[in-house]
Amino acid sequence: MIENSMFEEEPDVVDLAKEPCLHPLEPDEVEYEPRSSRLLVRGLGENEMDEDEEDYESSAKLLGMSFMNRSAGLRNNASGYRQSSDGSCLVPSLRTMVVCAVVLLIAVSVIMVIYLLPKCTFTKEGCHKKNHTMELIYPLATNGKRFPWAKTRLPSNVVPLHYDLILQPNLTTAKFSGSVQITVNVIQVTWNIILHSSGLNITKATLTSAGWNQAKPVEVLEYPVRDQIAVVAPDALLVGQNYTLSIDYSSNLSDTYYGFYKVSYKDEHANKRWLAATQFEPLAARSAFPCFDEPAFKATFLIKIKRDEQHSTLSNMPKNVTIPVAAGIVQDEFSVSLKMSTYLVAFIVANLKNISKETNRTLVSVYAVPQKLGQAEHALDTAVTLLEFYQKYFHIEYPLQKLDLVAIPDFQAGAMENWGLITFRETTLLYDDKTSSAMDKKLVTAVIAHELAHQWFGNLVTMEWWNDLWLNEGFATFMEYFAMERTFPGLQTDEDFLKLRFKTMMKDSLNASRPISSAVQSSEQIEEMFDALSYIKGASLLLMLKKYIRHDSFQAGIENYLHNHSYRSTQSDDLWDSMNEVTILDILNVKKLMKTWILQKGFPLVTVKRKGKSLYVQQERFLRSVESENWTSDASYLWHIPLSYITSNCSSFFCPYAYLLDQKSATIELQEEVKWVKFNVDMNGYYIVHYAEDDWNTLINLLRTDPAALSPKDRAHLINNIFSLVGIGKVSLLKAFHLLDYLVKENHTAPISQALFQLSLIYDLVEKRGMPNLSAVSKGKVEKLLGSKIDQQTWTDNGTLSEREFRSTVLAFACSHHLGNCSTTATKLFNEWKASNGTKSLPTDVMKTVFAAGAKTDDGWEFLLSMYTSSVSEAEKHKMLEALASTEDVRKLIWLMQTSLEGDLIRAQELSHIITTVSQSLPGHLLAWDFVKENWEKLIRKFHLGSFAIQNIVTVSTFQFSTEAHLLEVKTFFESKSEKISQLRCVKEAIETIQLNIKTQCLCVCVRH
C-alpha cells in the first residue's frame, strides 16, 4: 500500500505537518495483553502517577513553576515508582504509600469480583492479565458460552490451504451474501478451528472430511472483540487430515474505506452510479469473508462473483468463465490464484472501461470511469516499462497472466498492491496533459513503481507479521526510487527521496519514535505501522546498505531473498541472511550491522573533529528533547554506521571514502592533510553530522566560494544538517543563517526547497505566536537571498524538469508569503482564466499558485468551487481544492471541512488533505483543531483508529501549537477519550511536538536578542 499524501507534492510550508506519530512499544506491554489489563497488572504505579500529576499541577501553579519544569518533575516522579537504574527501589512518600494502599485494595477487590462473578468479566478485553494462570481464562462468546481461544493472534494448529468463495453483492440495497468453503490442514489435534470474521451474519456452517459420510453441522462461537469465531468440531480433528469448512453469511457493503465498500460516481452522462471495491490491508478481509486473516496464512483462492448482467467484475486472477444463474444475474468465475495472503485478495463490481497492452505474456490494463479513460495512457506505458524492468532486475518473471491497474473514484489510501489487481486513487493513476503538472507526472510514476515493486516484495514474499511491515513497505519504497532512477532518469526523483529522508529523520528524532521493527498486536497498533518509519526509514536503511556493500552485492542479495522465500513469509533476519550469502562474513556481517538500525529507534549524531591528518569521530543518539540536559543522550545506543566522506583532495563523486564506525568513537587517519572534509556523502547514510567550529566555518566558506565543489544533494544536506543541530542547541541559529547566505548563487531545487522549508518552520511558528518582528526577519532573509530569482521566473511550463520544479517551488513560496510581485501576477492570470470561463489554459506547474491567488476574493472562491464540481481532471481538482482551503475566510473553511466529512460534494478521501491545508493559515490552525475535536467520533469511524489518515489529522491539527494552554488542552482532550486513544503514537508525538515548539520559540526569541 502507499499512503496518500506521504509521497505527494506538499504545501510549501508545512513539513512539521508530516511529522508522524510514533510511540515506543515495549514488547512486554503488548504481547497477548489487552490494554486495560495493565490497570490490574501494572496499574498501581500508573494510577499513582495520575494522582501525583494533579498534585504537581497544583503545586506548580502555587509556586509559579513553568510547565516545562513541571513536566520534568512529573517524569522524575514517575520514575520513582519503577526500579531505579541500579536496580534498587526508591523510597516512596507517605502520600504515595497511602495512595498505593488504596489502589491495591481496589485492585484486589476487582480481582475478587472477577473470580466470584465470572459473568461480569470475560466478555470484554481487559479481564485477563499476562501470566500463565490468567491465560487459561477464556473469554465468553456472544451466546454466553466459553470462547476457546484467549489470544489476539490465531493459533497455528490449523492452517488454511484453499478458499472457494462465492459472493453476490447488490449495489442497490448495499448488501451482499457470501458462501465460503475453506480447506484446512490440521497440524495439532484440536476440537476447534479459530479464524477471523468481522460484522458478518453467519447463517449456516458445516464441516466435512474425506473420512466422513456427509457434511456435519457445526456450532460457531463469536468473539467480536477480537474479530474471531470458533468452529466447534463434532469430533477431534486429526493431525495431517484435511477438512473443509463451509460457511454461509451475509453483510452490508461498507460505507467506510475498508473491507468490501461501495462508491458512488458520475458516468459520462452525469448519472449517479455505484460500484463496489475492496481494500483489505491490513485487517479488513475478515469483513468480506470468514478467513485466517494474518499475512503468514497463505492459501489459494477460487473466487466467483454473481452480478447483474449490466455490471462487470474484476479480481486478482483472469476471468475463466461467465454462466447465467438467474434472470438477469450471471456468475463470473476467476482462475485459481497463486498462494497468497488474505490482505491481497481483491474484487471490484463496476462499469469501468480499460485500455490494455501486452508485454512478455502478461496483459497490462488500466481501468477508469469511462469519461476519464483518456487520462490512462501515461499509466499504461509506465506500468509496462516498470514491469519489464522489475522482471529483469529480480530475474523472476511476474507470475500472473494479467495485471490490472484500476482508478477508484473514492479511495482513502494512495494505492493498494492487490496481486494482479492494483487499486489507486484517481490522482495517483490518471495523468491529463492539460492539467497535470511535472510533479503530478512524477507522483503517478512513483506510485505505479511502488505498487509494482510490491508484486515481488509483499506479494511473492510477505512479512510474517505486521511488526516487520517495513520489509514490505521499506523495500517497495526503496525500489520505487531505484526503478525510477533507472527507467525514468529525467524525472530526477532521487532528490524527492532525499527530501523525504529529511522529514522522516525529524520524526525519528522524537522520543516518541519507535524501532522500525516493533511488536504489535492490536488493530490500532497495526494500523499505526503504516507510517513514514516503515516506508521511508526502511527505504533509507536499504539505500545506506546498498551504498556500503555496493550495488552488485545488494542486487545478488535481494535476488537470493526473493528466490529463497517465494510464496512464503519472512522476518527481517531472513533478508540479512540472504545478504550474508553474498558477502564475506569475516569482513562484513550484514545481519550484525543492520540489527543496530532495525531494532533501535532513532539514529546517530556523528561528531567529527579534525586535527592534522586525524579525524576523530564519535557517535551518540540524536534526540530532540524538551529537556535541554537530554538533548543528546542515552549512552546505551550504539549503531554500526557505514560512514562515508569526501575531502578537498577527493571531492569527485566517484571516490567517497568509507569507514565502519561500530564503536562509540574512533580515529580515522587520512593519507594527507586536507582543506575540508564533508561526511555522509549525498546523505546516503541515515545519520546527522556535527563538525568542530573551524570545520563548519570552512564548509560555510566553501559554499560561498565554490558551491559546485559539493553536489546539490550535499548542499541540501548541509542546510538540513545545520538546522537540525540548531534544534538541539549544538549550533546557533545565526550560524545557520550565515550558511544560507550562499543561496544567492544557488540554482538547484533540492537546496533551495530545503532552505525554504527550514525558514518556513521558523516563520510559521513565530507568526502563529504573534511575533511579527521575528516573522519579518525570516521573511526578509528569503527576500534578500531569493528576491531576484523570484522576479526572474516566467509563468510558463517551459524548461527542463529541474527548472520547472524550481519555478513551482519558488513561486508557491513567494505568493504564499507575499514576496515580490508574485501575487499581482498570479491574480492577473486567475482573472484572465475566470474571464474565459475556465477555458484559457494555465501553466500546470504554477496552476495551484494561480488558483490560490484567485481564491482570496469571494467571487474568485465561488467561481473556483463551481469549476471544482464540474472538472473531470482529478489533478486539476486537487489543485483547486488546495486553493479553496487556503482562504482565510473562516466560514468557508468550516464549510469545506464539513462538506468533505459528509463526502458528497467533496469526497471524504480529501478531508485529511483539506485539514492539512486549513491548518497552515493563522485562523485555520485553530479552526482545524476545533473541527477535529467536535467530529472526533465521526472521524475515527470513517478512517479507523491509528490509520494514516487519523495520524495525519492529529498531527496537522496540533503541530503548530506552541503555548502551554494548547499543550494542556490537547493532552486533556485525548486523555478524556480513552486510554487506547491517549496511547496512540500520533497523540504522544503531537504532545511532544508542542513541547518542542515551546522550546524552539524560546530559541528564536534568544536569537532576536
Ligand SMILES: [Zn+2]
Ligand atoms: Zn506499499
